[in-house]
Each structure stands twice: as C-alpha cells, then as structure tokens.
Amino acid sequence: MSTTTDPAATARPVVPPAPSPGDPALVRHARGLLGTFNTAGVLRPADVHTARAVARMAGEPDERVQLALALAVRALRNGSVCVDLAGVSSTVFDEAEEQVDLTGLPWPEPDAWAEACRASPLVSVGGGGDGSRPLRWHDGQLYLERYWQQEELVRQQLQRRFSGEGYAVDVERARAALERLFPREGLAAGEVDRQQEAAAVSLLSRVTVLAGGPGTGKTTTVARLLALLRDQPGPEPRIALAAPTGKAAARLEEAVRSATAGLGPEDRARVGDVSASTLHRLLGWQPGSRSRFRHDATNHLPHDVVIVDEMSMVSLTMMARLLEAVRPDARLVLVGDPDQLSSVEAGAVLADVARAPGEPSAPLGEELAALGLPGVADEPPPVHGVVQLTRPWRFGGSIEELARAIRASDDDAVVAVLRSGAPDVGFCELELDPETGRVPGPEDLAELADAVRGAGRAARAAAEAGQVGEALAALDQHRLLCAHRRGPYGVTRWSLEAERWLVEAVPGYGEDGEWYLGRPLLVTANDYEMGLYNGDTGVVVSTPQGVRAAFARGAEPSLVAPVRLDAVQTVHAMTVHRAQGSQFTRVSFVVPPPASPLLTRELLYTAVTRATERVLVLGTEEAVRQAVRRPALRASGLRLRLAG
C-alpha cells in the first residue's frame, strides 16, 4: 500500500537509496529525464516503459511530457488517481516502501511543464474531447484518460443521484417505525439520534453515506434500516448487502443478524434471513475479465436497495462499476469509516464523498422535517446524504479515546493515552536498530511474545481437535500488524520472529509439514471462483476428510483442500492495509520509523481501531507523533468536483 503524504510534516531528510549497476529497478538504455528519474528511484521500469511506448506511438518527443506521463502511471501505484505537476516535486518521494532522494533532480520548470503537457498531442485539455488521447489535463491535474473517465462517471452518477427525485414514502408509517426501531436510549430530548437520522435519510434519498468509526452502530443502523424499508407499504423491496472482501461480507452478515435479534418479533420478521456477498459476486464477476461484470450500465442489478459496507476499501474503479450497475432509481447506502486507510488501489472514494463540500439539500430537509425526528429539523440537512455517527457504543475506554485523539490530530493526547497505563492500551517504547532491526532488550517484547504464543497455542489445540470454529476464533485473538512488508519493521521479519516464539513455546509446532495444524494463512490474491479474496485469513485444521484450510464465512466456515490453494502465505503478522475490514481481540502494532513514507494518521488510526480489547503500540514517541500529525493525501479531483 502507499499514500502520498504531506512533505512539510516530514521531520527527517529522506535517505537516498544506492542504486547499483544491474539493479532490476533500473531500465537499461533509459536516457534523458526518464533515465535520470529512474536512476534516482522515483520511477520504476513499468513507469518508464509505459511512458516511452505511449510517447513513441503518439510521436511525442518532449521529455517533459514523457516524464509527466510516467509520473501519472506512478501516481496510481501510490493510490492517487491523478498527479499534480505543480506540487509533484515535493510529494513524489513517498514511493511505497522506499525512500528516495529528490535533491538535485532536474524537475522541469512547473509553468513551462504544464504548458508542454497542455500542448501535447497526448493530452486532452478540460472536460471535452472524444477521450481518444491517453492523458487528460483538468484543473491543474494530469490523469491517465481511463481514470479520468472513471472519476467522471462516479461524479456524474453521484450528482445525478443526489439531485434525483425522492421516493413516495408513507410518512406516518415511517415516523412510527423510526420511533419504534430507534428508542433513543441515553439521548436528551431534542438531541439528534444520528442512527435514526441516517435511516431516515436512507429511506428518502437515492444515495446515503453512513459514516462512522468502529462500534458507532453502523451495522445496527443497517439492520434497523432493513426493517424500516420493509415496513413501507407496497411490494417488498429487493435489498442487496455487500462488502469488498469475503471476510467483510461474512462479518456484515453476522453483525446484521445479531443486531436483528434485538428487534421486536414483527421487525425481525420484516428483516428476515439476511445474506451478504462480496461486491464482485453481487456485480457478477466473469471468468477471464478482471474489471468487467455481468451487471453494468446495460444490465442493471435488479435490487431496489444496495447497501455496501467497508466502503473505505472500495477503489475508484470498483465504485465506477458499482454505480453503473445499480439502477438509477435504486437506493444506494454507502457504509464505512472515512478516517481509515483508503483502498489499496487508486482512489479514496469514501473519504472524498464524505468530505466533499456542498450545499445542504433543501428538498431532503423538508422531507426529513415531515418525519418529525427530534432535533433534525433544527439543523441544516445533510450534504450529499452524508450522516456521521459519532457515539461509540462498543469500546468506550481508552481505545476509543486513542482513536478520537488520532482523528483530532492531537499528538499530545495520543501520547498521554498511550502512557496512561490503561488496561486496554499499552505503549512499548522501543527503537529498533535501523540496520539490523534488533530490539534493545528482548524482554521489551514480553507482552507481544505472550500474545503471539497464547493465540498460536489456542489455534494449534483447536486445529488438532478438529474444532474449526474455535481455531478460527483463536486466529482473531491476537494480530500483529506492521506498516511495511519488508525490512526491520516489516511483516516478513516480524512473522519470522513470531514463528520462532511459537516453535520454542508450543510442542510440535510447525513440525507436521507445510500444512501444519494451526498454521495461520493469508490469501494474497483474489480467487473469485473459490470465493477467496486478497486479505482473507484462515487456519489449517484437521477434519474427518483430512487436513483442510478453514476460512470464516458467516455461520458455516469454508473448508478448502490445501492443493487447491496457490496464493496463500503464513500470517503471523500482516500489513495494516490487509487487516482492514477485520477486528481482533488484541492488536500489536509495530510503528515504522518517523522517516517512513507509510507513516500516516490513517495508518495509526486503522491499526489501533482493529483492536476490540487491547492494543499494544510498539515504537518511538517521535514516530507516533509524526503519524498523528501527517494525514495521508491522495490526489483525486472527485472531492472538489462533487461540489458542483
């Protein structure tokens, strides 16, 4: 994963890598600007090759335009949809896991560079044109045309839906159902119940964004919304529930079921049996096509309501496919936490929509007022259907306090909570040797090692006993998270460390071959046929049919013969990105050093909010403060263009 970060917040100079001759990162015969930027480590071979090939085809000899094209390709890898040439020389340094020295690079003069791009036969300028040129210049941003088209589609689709006509709602029934389903516990008279408001907005609008941190009641609201929608007279609406990964879909299904159990019998019956699927499955993934689905603009989904959870993980490309496929008159409810890390692929759609400036919708305000919800008519109606849930129902305690301080960018408060000695938060202040990654004193890691051993031992025992559910539950007892994949702070190194602790502490651990019982697994590539998704985790268990890999899938785990798995690895530690959409009883997070380009507020927030009972942060105070002060920035034009 990677993000673009605020260079001003970087405390230390970035360390130059030393490219060596024969390095696979170097393109042979690359000359001129492309060669220089490749040698400096800014551009990868794929960026250079693409830029050269496209420039050759279109007869564009200007090296500055070729460089801009290569940087636009590169931007996607960093999660950005486009590149801002005027600011690129100060923001380009955060290549995924490497640090690049930018001093002395021959950056073109920004005005002349922009002019050269605008005049190039490779570039369409503004919003028009037939889309046949590979690049697009819009509002000072340079896009690859394909991503411009996707952003445009998302913007137009959302704006059309925001301003689309409302629905014929039985106001009396809706009012009664909203009162019944949202008992407003603990709220003062006249105080807005955001969950109730979000459900009302979803009933009235074509697009609703149900935003909130962990445990703020998003799923509870979804369950009650299902009852509200099905309480309306007329044909029962067809409702789809979906999430980006199998694990997130399973969690959504389970959480909606358990939230439904708290409703009265009639509302329970209205919700009925709930099932959630992955977005890929909902849209109709087709073998042989990575991005085209059975349901699209010409073959809409049949559903009247589509609810998508964990929206922060949804990329721009996936959002475009989703919006094309959802009927223009259907309700779309986007659920997620905009403060979390964005999708691995380019885009930050949820954060862009949730934070886009705009005018409160007057017609929605009138319709909301008619429902008479306490407090709602006293404030402006939501902008772009965004309702933010703020009251935490789950953690309370210091994890919530920590999350709040991180969101507020208050590094003093973050450090104070970490050092408070609260039972649910720990701070292991250690600095690894930057060269070797050695820990000053192994006793510093006692809590981490204990947590790893406890969870590993439980997983092994359950796996041996063939207790699939227990083995999967043990997997979620503790998770070790890192920002980096490689190096002293990376997943590979910490995974080995954890494995060593387990081998030392658990008799027979890992001795029964590659598919040893209790082996924790991570899926590293989507396998739509098997229903396994990048980031899914499982565990090797003993079953009457032999050794199987078990993956959590709602009530019924899925059991797969190991020979059918080709993209899995052992997961004693994982990246924070991969942990999105999951929570664990305990989380330990290895904070990267202050100079790490991956160290952002969203990273720290996502890591600590993966824990339900205790989070242990391992790192230096300086690194923690640095993270809190540095928001991830992803270049995209969506946020501003949604404003109108």
Ligand SMILES: Nc1ncnc2c1ncn2[C@@H]1O[C@H](COP(=O)(O)OP(=O)(O)OP(=O)(O)O)[C@@H](O)[C@H]1O
């Ligand atoms: N209005 C409420 N009254 C009482 N309890 C609530 C309310 N809303 C949520 N809860 C409780 O808070 C907990 C968290 O709720 P829920 O799972 O809906 O949150 P969430 O935002 O979906 O969390 P996550 O992001 O982790 O999925 C649940 O135990 C739920 O029962």
